[in-house]
Amino acid sequence: MPSIINLKALLFFYYSSMTIIVSYLPVYFQVNGLSKSEIGILLAIGPFAAMISQPFWGYMTDKYKTSKKIIVLCLTGAIFSGLIMFHSFQYGLIMYFTVFVFYCFMAPVGGLGDSLTQKTANQMNISFGSIRMWGSVGFAVMSLLSGFLLAYIGIQYIYLPFMFFLVITLLMASRVNDVETSKKPISLRDALKLLKNNKFILFLFIIMLVTITHRTNDSFLGIYLLEIGGTEAFIGWAWFIGVISEALIFATATYWFRKYHVLTFTIFAAVLYSIRWLVMGLVPNPYLVLSLQMLHGLTFGMFYLCAFNYITGTIPEELQSTGQLLFYSFFFGLSGMIGASIGGQIIERVSTTNLYFLLAFSSIVGAVTIGVYKVYYFHSKKTELVNES
Structure with a gap:
């Protein structure tokens, strides 16, 4: 039961941090003097990085039979690259690179968390939704409170609440239990077979x-x-x-x-x-x-x-995380890239x-x-x- 509570808390605080990024990162870019075209490029980098990184981290999860360690690794990478990203706006091309690296670590955590939730729910014979709902609650609560919080501390300090939630997420991730669904070893060749499914x-x-x-x-x-x-x-x-x-x-x-x-x-x-x-x-x-x-x-x-x-x-049991993260990259990454680019053109024209x-x-x-x-x-x-x- 404590592990379930930690998993729910992980989802709650991860999606709380995502609320700040989704809702206010474009405003933060603007406050730091970036042009609309620069902001547009930066916003497109996120889904692109997600589309590339999510299947990779899913494969690593299946290969090494651990969701927990991969989530901890991604969150650690997101914290360090995020600190650099929030202070790189005056460094031109380095700024684009740091945003890309940040999303390569940050974006897959949602899919990895859902994958671990699915495995945990199956193991404990409970509903996936009863655990996953806590991510939605975290997003909802912060969507309402973040505006008041940032109005109080100033948009230029957006990284403070973001890092606070991300560090708590990392702490919760270190306390969840891993769930191994298959002991069958896999190789890159096995993972690529998904593309033939x-x-x-x-x-x-x-x-x-x-x-x-x-x-x-x-x-x-x-x-x-x-x-x-x-x-x-x-x-x-x-x-x-x-x-x-x-x-x-x-x-x-x-x-x-x-x-x-x-x-x-x-x-x-x-x-x-x-x-x-x-x-x-x-x-x-x-x-x-x-x-x-x-x-x-x-x-x-x-x-x-x-x-x-x-x-x-x-998908085969031994490739579940790879397949689920590939699904995640289509649902949010590729769809996000296409939606943002085509939607903007239609609105403009x-x-x-x-x-x-x-x-x-x-x-x-x-x-x-x-x-x-x-x-x-x-x-x-x-x-x-x-x-x-």
Whole structure:
């Protein structure tokens, strides 16, 4: 039980620190005199570094059969590279390099934490969501409190609360228990076989029709709220409402998760995504946007939880962390890069309203495509069973 508490605390404080980075790092860059183009490049470096580093750290976890030590290593690297990053803005190219190194250590911790959570939940026969919800609670609480905190100490001292939370995360990581799912040794050649797993890889690309819309909204929700008459306070409340609803979905997963197949839930969540984006585009009202944030749990929470569970079942046990971190790099890294770059172009050339119409279209196409995928693989499985009999 103490190890479960430490794991929940790890997730809580890690996502608390991520709130500060996600919400206020661009403002910190601006305060330090960086231009919008420089800030844009720096923000693109994060998802790029995540996309590269997450599968690597997942492979190292599987190779050395330890999630705990890899998480501790990544957090230690994030603390030291973060201290350098926050003081490197006057050094040109070194600044870009330090941001890249920082995200190579920082970004994978979320996926590694979720992977360890999945293994722990399976070992203890409890719900993944009942543990993972504490990450959402940490993000939600800090999304509301960080604005007041930074207004008090000043945005130039953003690194103080960030480092405080990260050090506590490291302390909690050193106290969690490792969970070994397979003793089978693996090599790089084994890990590369995942790329030949058509069922797994095809699913990663299909869900990007939905995940890109999610990450695009992450990037431009604040801008959209200000554009339609909201204030900075609306941004904090939007994140708070959204992530609290996400935590509720994770917390109640025990009651709904086994009712239908996980792909049925991903299709349902994708349809809700489409409705959410469509309404946001049709009725540009900040209060309505806040109300729609209550759907964040039924969209992201349900979609992520079920997709994560599904891919875990499609990959060999000895390569679980590698596969889960590859999924993480698609869901957040690659989707984030595409969403930020394309979303910015659409807003600049057309409008934010039309961007949300496009997101709605992409989500419904994603729902249909996941449905086709489900039918195809279920039919193939039944055919295999008939042939075997």
